Amino acid sequence: MNPAVFLKTVREYGPKWVFWRAVYGVAMKTGHFRRGLHAGQDPVRVLVADMAGPERESAAWLASRWGESRGAFFLPSAAAARDLPAETRTRILQQADAVLAGKYRIFAEQRELGFPPNWFQGQAGFSAWPHDRHWSFIADLGSTNGDIKYVWELSRFGHAYDLCRAYRCSGDEKYAQGFWELCESWWAANPLEIGPHWRCGQEMSFRILAWTFALQTLEKAASSTPDRIGTLIAHLWHHGRHVAKVSWYAERCVRNNHAISEAVALRTLGTLFPFLPEADRWRHKAARSLVREISWQVYADGTYVQQSNIYARLVAQLLTWVLCLERSNGQALVVSDILPQKAGLLVDQLRDQLAGAEGQLPNYGSNDGTLLFPWSGAAYRDFRPSLHALSRALGRAGLPGEGPWQEEAFWFGLHTDVSPTHAGADQSDGSTVQTYPAGGLNVMRGSNSLVLFRCGPNANRPGEADMMHVDYWYKGVNVLLDAGTFGYNVPRQTRDYFAGSRSHNTVTVDGADQMRRGARFLWHDWVQGRLESHSVDAGEAIARGRHDGYRPVTHRRAVHLQNNSILVVDDLWGAPQACEFRLHWLMQDLAVHELAVHDLAQGAEMVLDDGERVVVKVWSDQPVQDDLIRDRHDELRGVWSPHYGVMKPAWSLAVVARAKKNRFVTFAGPAAVYAEMGEVGQPGPEKDTAAVLAAWRAMAPSNPGNGLT
Numbered sequence: 001m002n003p004a005v006f007l008k009t010v011r012e013y014g015p016k017w018v019f020w021r022a023v024y025g026v027a028m029k030t031g032h033f034r035r036g037l038h039a040g041q042d043p044v045r046v047l048v049a050d051m052a053g054p055e056r057e058s059a060a061w062l063a064s065r066w067g068e069s070r071g072a073f074f075l076p077s078a079a080a081a082r083d084l085p086a087e088t089r090t091r092i093l094q095q096a097d098a099v100l101a102g103k104y105r106i107f108a109e110q111r112e113l114g115f116p117p118n119w120f121q122g123q124a125g126f127s128a129w130p131h132d133r134h135w136s137f138i139a140d141l142g143s144t145n146g147d148i149k150y151v152w153e154l155s156r157f158g159h160a161y162d163l164c165r166a167y168r169c170s171g172d173e174k175y176a177q178g179f180w181e182l183c184e185s186w187w188a189a190n191p192l193e194i195g196p197h198w199r200c201g202q203e204m205s206f207r208i209l210a211w212t213f214a215l216q217t218l219e220k221a222a223s224s225t226p227d228r229i230g231t232l233i234a235h236l237w238h239h240g241r242h243v244a245k246v247s248w249y250a251e252r253c254v255r256n257n258h259a260i261s262e263a264v265a266l267r268t269l270g271t272l273f274p275f276l277p278e279a280d281r282w283r284h285k286a287a288r289s290l291v292r293e294i295s296w297q298v299y300a301d302g303t304y305v306q307q308s309n310i311y312a313r314l315v316a317q318l319l320t321w322v323l324c325l326e327r328s329n330g331q332a333l334v335v336s337d338i339l340p341q342k343a344g345l346l347v348d349q350l351r352d353q354l355a356g357a358e359g360q361l362p363n364y365g366s367n368d369g370t371l372l373f374p375w376s377g378a379a380y381r382d383f384r385p386s387l388h389a390l391s392r393a394l395g396r397a398g399l400p401g402e403g404p405w406q407e408e409a410f411w412f413g414l415h416t417d418v419s420p421t422h423a424g425a426d427q428s429d430g431s432t433v434q435t436y437p438a439g440g441l442n443v444m445r446g447s448n449s450l451v452l453f454r455c456g457p458n459a460n461r462p463g464e465a466d467m468m469h470v471d472y473w474y475k476g477v478n479v480l481l482d483a484g485t486f487g488y489n490v491p492r493q494t495r496d497y498f499a500g501s502r503s504h505n506t507v508t509v510d511g512a513d514q515m516r517r518g519a520r521f522l523w524h525d526w527v528q529g530r531l532e533s534h535s536v537d538a539g540e541a542i543a544r545g546r547h548d549g550y551r552p553v554t555h556r557r558a559v560h561l562q563n564n565s566i567l568v569v570d571d572l573w574g575a576p577q578a579c580e581f582r583l584h585w586l587m588q589d590l591a592v593h594e595l596a597v598h599d600l601a602q603g604a605e606m607v608l609d610d611g612e613r614v615v616v617k618v619w620s621d622q623p624v625q626d627d628l629i630r631d632r633h634d635e636l637r638g639v640w641s642p643h644y645g646v647m648k649p650a651w652s653l654a655v656v657a658r659a660k661k662n663r664f665v666t667f668a669g670p671a672a673v674y675a676e677m678g679e680v681g682q683p684g685p686e687k688d689t690a691a692v693l694a695a696w697r698a699m700a701p702s703n704p705g706n707g708l709t
Contacts, residue, residue, distance in 0.1 A: 008524050013461065020252035033136045037242060039193035043234040050277055059230030066233055071272040073216040074324040074413035081168040088407060089169045091377045096166030099159045100178045106153050107369035107644040108380030113154065115178075116185035120195070122151030123645075131195035138196050141520075147489035149368065149644070151196060152203045155186065157210035158374055164217035165375070165411065176221035179214055180228050187231070192238055201246045202258040204239045205265035206372060209321065211236055212268055237276050240269040244282060251289065255461070256306050257314050260297065263289040264318045271329055287333055290322065294342050302345030303439020305460050308365030312350055313383055316390045317372045319343045323393045324412045340394055347390045350383060351399075352434055352443050355450040357476030359384035359405060362452045364441075364471070366463045367485040369644030376407040380643055389414060431541035431561050433534045440467075440529055442559075444541045449474045449564040449669075455545030455557070458526040464499045465514040467529045467547045468506040468557045472566055472668050479588050479606070479614055480505050480668055481650065484641035488521075497636040507555055507570050507664070508582045514549030532556075539563075552576065560696070563676075565669020567696050569689075573661035580656060583664045585616055586640060587651040589630070602626045602655050605671060613671035619689050620664050622657040629654075665689040673699075 010018050027033060038046045048058035051065075082089075098104075102115035113121070120128040123146030130138055130145075140148045160179055167175040190197050197203065215232055218224045243262050250258035263286040269276065270283030297305045297315070304312035319339065326334035333339055353361045359382035369380075376385040384405030388398040392414040399405060409415060433444045440456020452471040472480035483503035486494060497503050501513045508514075514527040527549035534543040540562040547555055552574045560567040572581050590606035602624060603617035618626070630638040631649035638652040655664065667674060677695040 005518070005524070009518070009522070012524060012526060013522075017253065017255070020248075024249050024253055028136055031136070033246070034134055034193075037193050037238070037245065039134055040191045043192055043238040044231055047234045047237050047276075051275075059228075059234065060226035062230035062233045063226040065275045066229065066273065069275040071274060071325075072328040073212075073272065074328045075168075075213075075216050076410060076413050076415060078168055078171065080410075080415070081165070082170075084169060084407075084410070088377070088404075092162070092165045092169050095162045096175050096178075099162050100174065104154060104159050105374065106150065107646070108371070109643075109646065116182050117154060119155060119186055119189045119197070120151060122149075123147050129196045131189065133195075134193055135195060135198035138199060140196075140199055141489050147487055147645075148196060148199070149488065152200065153369065155190075155197045156203060156206040157182075157186075157214075158371075160210045160214045161374055164214050167221060168217055173222055176218045177223040179218060180223050183211070183228075183232060187235060193242070198242065200258075201243045201250055202261045204243055205261040208236060208239050208243070208265040209268060209372070212272060216272075233273065236269060236273070240266060240276070240278065240282060244278065244285070247285075247289070251293070256297070257311050257318075259289060259293045260315055260318055263293060264322050267322060267333075268325060271325060271331065290333065291336060291338050294319070295338055298342040298346050299436075299438035300345070301436040301438045302342075302347075302349030303436045303441055304346065306365065307439065307463050308367070309350065309353065309361045309363075309383075310367045310370055311365065312346060313386050314370050314372055316343070316346055316350065316386050319346070320386070320390045320393045320412055321373075324414070327393075328413070343390060344394055347387055347394070349436060349439075349441075351387055351391075353441075353450070353452065354383065354387075355452075355471075355473040355476065356381070356478065358382055360478070362471040362473075362478070363482040363484045363640070363642065364452060364454070364469075365466075367641070367643060368488065373408060373411075375411045377404040385409075430539055431536060433536055433541040433543055433561075435531060435534055435543070437531060440531075442531060442534065442543045442545075444543060444559065444561045444566075446541075446561055446564040449561065449566075451559060451561055451566055453543050453545075453557075453559045455529040455531050455543070455547070457528055457530075461521075462515065462523050462526055463521070464504070465501040465523065465527065465549075466504045466506070467501075467514050467527045467549060468545070468555065469504040470557075470559060470566070470568060471505070474564055474614060474669065475608060475610070475612070477588060477590075477608055477614075479590075480616070481586055481588055481640060483586055483639070483650075485644060486641035486647055487645060494636065498641065501549075502582070502584060503586060503636075503640075505585050506557075506583075507572060508584070509550040509553050509555075509572070509575075510579050511582070512550070514547065553579070563669065563673045563699065565667065565673040567692075568664075568666040568668070569693070570664040570666075571661075572663075575660045578658050578660055580658050581662050581664075583618060583620075583655045583666070585618075585653045585666065585668075586638075587616060587653060589649045589651065590614070592628075592651070602653075604628055604651060604653060606651075614669065615671050615674040616653065616666070616668045617674065618653070618655045618664055618666045619692050620655060620657050620662060621689055622659040622662045624655050624657045626653065626655040628652070663689050665692045667692070667696075 044059045053061050103110050103112050120131045126146030127144050129151050163175045163179045247262045250262050266282040267286035270279045361383050378385050385408035388405045389409040389412050391398040392409045431446050435442045442453040444451040450473040454469040483498050486498050501508045515523040516525045518524045527547050529547040531545040542560050544558040554574045556571045558569040606614050629652045632638050638650050639647050640650045
């Protein structure tokens with residue numbers, strides 16, 4: 001590594017992080033992880049010998065030990081499951097039947113992979129992952145095998161939840177038998193520590209939770225023989241030993257949701273299988289780790305350290321699991337102040353972002369396709385199941401109304417025994433603004449609109465160069481959207497587009513990102529934003545901020561919301577010489593109306609499904625060039641990724657001015673509101689930004705000093 005880059009990495013990420021990354025590298029090269037975990041051996045024999053058990057019928061003996069000594073689980077009764085609404089049970093059975101037919105959900109899309117599948121064939125068009133060598137010899141990035149997340153996703157055993165819920169609802173043995181056949185196929189294909197599925201402690205932790213849920217759900221099935229139960233327990237034990245050995249890497253090097261996932265898995269094993277030799281140690285280690293990690297990873301305002309709504313949902317689901325587990329067993333964590341306190345802050349912050357007609361949140365931050373507990377018929381980006389369940393776990397009323405989002409709470413055992421004490425904040429009919437300064441999120445609401453304005457500090461490792469990004473939703477439609485992630489192991493150009501500044505709804509200077517790209521997931525020269533003010537007055541919500549990513553150029557953005565429309569004012573100044581200011585808006589792939597009410601140079605008029613028109617229009621103080629592009633893959637423009645591995649068309653509007661300073665003004669909102677502006681100020685391509693601001697002001701006559709300058 002270049003000495004200057006090394007010193008910068010130490011300064012930004014901290015000497016401890018750099019030290020432990022180096023230790024991990026040494027551990028990999030010296031074979032540290034190849035010692036002490038019985039690679040290639042029979043986990044049943046190893047565990048029974050460790051427990052000084054009998055040599056014969058050892059798996060059955062493990063099953064008997066579990067029957068004698070076990071923790072309590074939060075699973076609802078079979079009778080309650082069979083009383084679920086008929087349409088819910090039908091859907092659950094259909095999902096399970098698809099699994100038995102060899103069809104599995106991979107990143108929110110169903111893929112036909114066979115039954116049982118090839119556990120090592122990941123991304124289509126790439127070679128299968130090697131499975132004949134120790135995991136430490138297998139790189140998690142490679143050009144011949146594709147993205148390892150595709151092969152990991154199947155082995156998270158999310159399909160186990162489908163089969164187990166179907167068995168619980170119907171009592172049909174074919175679902176239990178299907179689960180055991182998949183397990184036996186996986187065990188045969190994945191000897192201990194051999195192959196890519198031992199490469200990541202978090203992936204193993206997800207498998208621990210899925211197998212644990214299955215064991216509790218299918219215990220009384222005829223196909224759940226003592227040998228099968230004992231073998232599963234032995235594999236759970238070995239997974240726990242592996243996770244416990246590598247957890248320091250998640251805590252000290254990865255420093256994100258991995259550490260929480262691994263702590264929840266170890267706490268689960270230590271609680272539900274107290275007869276295992278390491279149970280007490282795992283339980284206590286996990287408790288310390290959970291409290292420590294949640295304390296710093298969930299900020300004081302409820303925003304999440306990874307600056308990602310999908311990762312925040314993952315933590316919400318993990319917190320629901322551990323809170324329900326603790327309540328079932330009367331453990332100490334359930335009365336700890338930290339977990340419920342931070343869980344409450346997290347769920348409130350996420351609920352405040354609910355924007356879509358089907359429970360979506362803005363596609364903010366990294367979106368890696370994770371939906372840990374797919375326990376409902378809701379879509380992948382529907383956050384309501386997780387937010388409702390965590391709210392119930394905290395003793396709150398959950399989300400109002402009835403819908404598929406309620407099912408997740410049912411499988412957590414939260415359908416009858418939690419008294420509602422808090423229903424959450426009511427939404428106002430007027431414009432509001434709620435700021436989350438620690439996470440740099442600002443949520444503005446109208447009666448039928450939502451705006452997410454990203455402006456604040458980067459206190460921890462940033463994931464995307466998205467400062468000043470604006471998401472705009474109207475009638476539950478994401479009109480101005482975030483491009484998402486698409487993939488981690490993709491060509492550099494693709495990764496830089498989705499994580500970089502030019503795909504976001506902000507201004508770039510001379511084509512540069514707001515930060516400098518480092519290795520893999522790292523950024524250098526972290527951009528820092530500062531929210532200068534926010535207010536609500538006379539029906540208008542206003543938030544203003546700036547950032548330092550293009551020094552000496554300063555970018556100041558003001559976002560105004562009234563009448564379910566936004567006006568975004570971008571001021572740029574400080575350049576010693578003329579430079580390229582590029583304002584970008586990524587817009588939903590709606591029908592574009594050819595005959596606009598006004599001349600929409602530097603803009604577009606789109607049609608919602610209900611026929612209403614929405615206008616996006618840009619004005620500039622300096623002469624500009626603009627283009628409107630859809631679905632261009634050669635230069636990566638006009639595309640977005642709603643979930644991992646999928647690229648869909650969008651409209652990309654770029655307006656470019658070359659100057660030392662400039663002001664852009666953007667209107668986005670219903671065409672009727674745009675027309676009202678036109679009647680007052682006649683904004684058009686020939687008008688300067690001052691006329692546009694006057695027209696916007698005139699729509700709020702009771703507030704002549706509404707902050708536009």
